[in-house]
Each structure stands twice: as C-alpha cells, then as structure tokens.
Amino acid sequence: xxxxxxxxxxxxxxxxxxxxxxxxxxxxxxxxxxxxxxxxxxxxxxxxxxxxxxxxxxxxxxxxxxxxxxxxxxxxxxxxxxxxxxxxxxxxxxxxxxxxxxxxxxxxxxxxxxxxxxxxxxxxxxxxxxxxxxxxxxxxxxxxxxxxxxxxxxxxxxxxxxxxxxxxxxxxxxxxxxxxxxxxxxxxxxxxxxxxxxxxxxxxxxxxxxxxxxxxxxxxxxxxxxxxxxxxxxxxxxxxxxxxxxxxxxxxxxxxxxxxxxxxxxxxxxxxxxxxxxxxxxxxxxxx
Amino acid sequence: xxxxxxxxxxxxxxxxxxxxxxxxxxxxxxxxxxxxxxxxxxxxxxxxxxxxxxxxxxxxxxxxxxxxxxxxxxxxxxxxxxxxxxxxxxxxxxxxxxxxxxxxxxxxxxxxxxxxxxxxxxxxxxxxxxxxxxxxxxxxxxxxxxxxxxxxxxxxxxxxxxxxxxxxxxxx
Numbered sequence: 001x002x003x004x005x006x007x008x009x010x011x012x013x014x015x016x017x018x019x020x021x022x023x024x025x026x027x028x029x030x031x032x033x034x035x036x037x038x039x040x041x042x043x044x045x046x047x048x049x050x051x052x053x054x055x056x057x058x059x060x061x062x063x064x065x066x067x068x069x070x071x072x073x074x075x076x077x078x079x080x081x082x083x084x085x086x087x088x089x090x091x092x093x094x095x096x097x098x099x100x101x102x103x104x105x106x107x108x109x110x111x112x113x114x115x116x117x118x119x120x121x122x123x124x125x126x127x128x129x130x131x132x133x134x135x136x137x138x139x140x141x142x143x144x145x146x147x148x149x150x151x152x153x154x155x156x157x158x159x160x161x162x163x164x165x166x167x168x169x170x171x172x173x174x175x176x177x178x179x180x181x182x183x184x185x186x187x188x189x190x191x192x193x194x195x196x197x198x199x200x201x202x203x204x205x206x207x208x209x210x211x212x213x214x215x216x217x218x219x220x221x222x223x224x225x226x227x228x229x230x231x232x233x234x235x236x237x238x239x240x241x242x243x244x245x246x247x248x249x250x251x252x253x254x255x256x257x258x259x260x261x262x263x264x265x266x267x268x269x270x271x272x273x274x275x276x277x278x279x280x281x282x283x284x285x286x287x288x
Numbered sequence: 289x290x291x292x293x294x295x296x297x298x299x300x301x302x303x304x305x306x307x308x309x310x311x312x313x314x315x316x317x318x319x320x321x322x323x324x325x326x327x328x329x330x331x332x333x334x335x336x337x338x339x340x341x342x343x344x345x346x347x348x349x350x351x352x353x354x355x356x357x358x359x360x361x362x363x364x365x366x367x368x369x370x371x372x373x374x375x376x377x378x379x380x381x382x383x384x385x386x387x388x389x390x391x392x393x394x395x396x397x398x399x400x401x402x403x404x405x406x407x408x409x410x411x412x413x414x415x416x417x418x419x420x421x422x423x424x425x426x427x428x429x430x431x432x433x434x435x436x437x438x439x440x441x442x443x444x445x446x447x448x449x450x451x452x453x454x455x456x457x458x459x460x
Contacts, residue, residue, distance in 0.1 A: 023344055031357045033358075044348075045353075051300065132311070141354055184412075206418075
C-alpha cells in the first residue's frame, strides 16, 4: 500500500502559497479580460449552465411552493378581518365605477395618442420563469430558464406585466441573467411621458429598502413635472426600447445647481414577488 | 477521487440552495451565505490548500452566473479559504466555538470587501446603513444556518479521513 501512497504524495508538490499566487494571478488576468472585452466565460457558462440549471429549476419550484403555503396561512387571519372592511368598500366603489367608466373613454383616447399599446404589442416577446436570484445580498439580478437556444441574447429588454424589469446581461444556452433596474449600478435613460423631458433612473440599494429607486438630471425648466407622473424609457437610450413604463415619480426636488431636478421613482413592477417575466426579442441596436 | 466528487457535489448543492430556496425564505430580504460556510469550514478542517481550492471554485461558480467580471468572487472566496486554513492547528472537532467565530469573521470579511470594492468606490458612503441592513442580518442568518449545516460538514469530513487513517499509520 505504501508505494501507492508515496506516488500520490509526489504528485502534490506545489506548496499552497505558490498555488495561491498562481490562482490570484489567474483571477486578475481573467478579470482584466472580462472587463476589457465582451467575453463572459463562454464555454464555462455553457458547462455550468447544464450542470446547475436543472437543479435550480427543481429546487426553486419546491421553495416557491413552500413560501406560497406559509404565506397562505399567515394571510388567512388577515383575510377574515379584511372581508368586513371590504364589504363596506364595495358600496363606495360601485359609485366610483360609474365615474371611472367615464374616465375610461378619455384614457382610450389618450392611449391612441401615445400609441403605447401598439408599441408593446408590436414586439415579439417570450415568457420565461425565474429560477434563481443573486445569492449575495448586494445586488438584484436573477436567472431565467431560457437562453440563447430560445433566441435570447444579451441586451434584450425584460418586462413583467406592464413595466420594465431590466435587461439581459449574460446568456448561456439554457439560462440568462437579468440585471434589474433596481440593481445598484444600473442606469436607465428615461423620459417623463407627459412632457418628454429626459432623465436618468438609477437603481439604489439604500432606497430600495423603502420601495423606491432614484432619478437624477431631469431638466424641467417649465416646472411641470409633479409626483405621480409616468416615467418611460426614452428614445435616446441605445439599449432600452422606447416607451416602456418604468414607474411613477414619488418625490421630486430641485438640485443644488438649480438647473436639474432629482428624486425618487416607484417602480411599476413588484420586484419582491416576481415569478415570470417577458423578454422582448427585439434589440434596439441590431448587430451588424 | 471520492473526496473531489463529494466536494464538487456539495459546492453545487450549496450554490443551488443559496440562489433558490434561501432566496425565498429570507429574513427581511436578506439571505444567508452558504458558500462561506462551506469554504470556511473546509478551510479550517482540511487546511490551506483545500480551503483555497474550494473557495476558488465556489467563487467561480458565483462569478459565472452573477458576477460582472469573471474571477472577482473567486479571488475573494479563495483568500477566505486560505486564511481559514491557517487555523487548522487549533481546530478540534468537539469545539463549536471556533467554527462559529471563524465563519462569522469570514462572512464579515467577505461583506466588508464586497462593500468596499463594489459600493464605497462608487461613492456610496453610508456604511452604517449597509452594516445594519445588510451585513449584520447576513452574518446572523449565516450563523443560524451554520448550526444546522455544520454537523453534516463535520461528518463528511470525518468520512474523508477514515480510509487514510486505516491505510497509512504514519499520520496517526
């Protein structure tokens, strides 16, 4: 037995501190490469995609089932209380409905004006399920269960329901990573729907605790922008398609330079309970 | 061989659990850091080289899926594994205090490094906010999970050592 063991031990002659140096060097080189080029570990992401994604699919459906059950139990008590108050509300609301029906005609008219509806419908979309979330607590990105094999590529826009969720930043054959607009270093070029003033919407971890993200560099010389205004993606962005709803202004103040305004945006999408998303397959800039 | 396959499987399992199940059962939106538990505990149980390699591959897996630059988290986890390896001499399986302290310290180091490199350098200076709302809950949650997972890791480590002890009396 001993010769076998000896031969084995001879193989491992690199001292751990040298191995540490080698691997450190390797990491720094690879980091440099990924920073300067578009390379995101092509073959690595393929292999790990096929190994990890099936597990994630399974476990995330189990986890989802469990959290749904626990939420149901917790909600049962609240629901009983709510039932009574809701009955009262029904009466009030039926009066409001009549008012709203009148407003609906107005809304339809406005929609035609902005052609928002048609623009959304024009894009070819594909549904995808979220199978994993960024396991660190610092950023908000997540994995979906479709990739290049389903025609998804980097820089495609992701929406859920009516609002913008984010953008695809990495794609493997059967998975892709979505960087959401609440991700701490994401910036989206946007505009106010009513006045077409441009602004930048940036994700912010600190503000996200209170359910909002920030915007800045709004030039609003006419002073018409007010809380509640709709923010959509702008025409000048080179990645985001124009006219996708981002959210509503919740707070606005003038910057110290007296030229621009900044404040907070409430996103249109509920990022906490996101389960399924739609990927728009149309790219703003078609690759040459 | 048996050892390598088991460890590879554990890295996969911990990564999968961390990015799916534990993102659903969060405490105030904060999930635990299972990869730190794995890297750190194999570090002080099996020495510098093992800890370093496990850290490297755990970090690399994280990089492939969530990292912006390949190799960034691999580097952090690798150094954490290596540092933990130097505590092997004072590690005794019966003692739970040292593992808990080391895992908490590793998690703190990981958080501080991430904060400094990815947030502080971009001008997010409110360290108090990040400490109270992210770093502290993550460490507490990780420690709570450690108490559940640590006995399993300990048993697996014992299982790795058994045949070596029988065949090679020099080590005893």
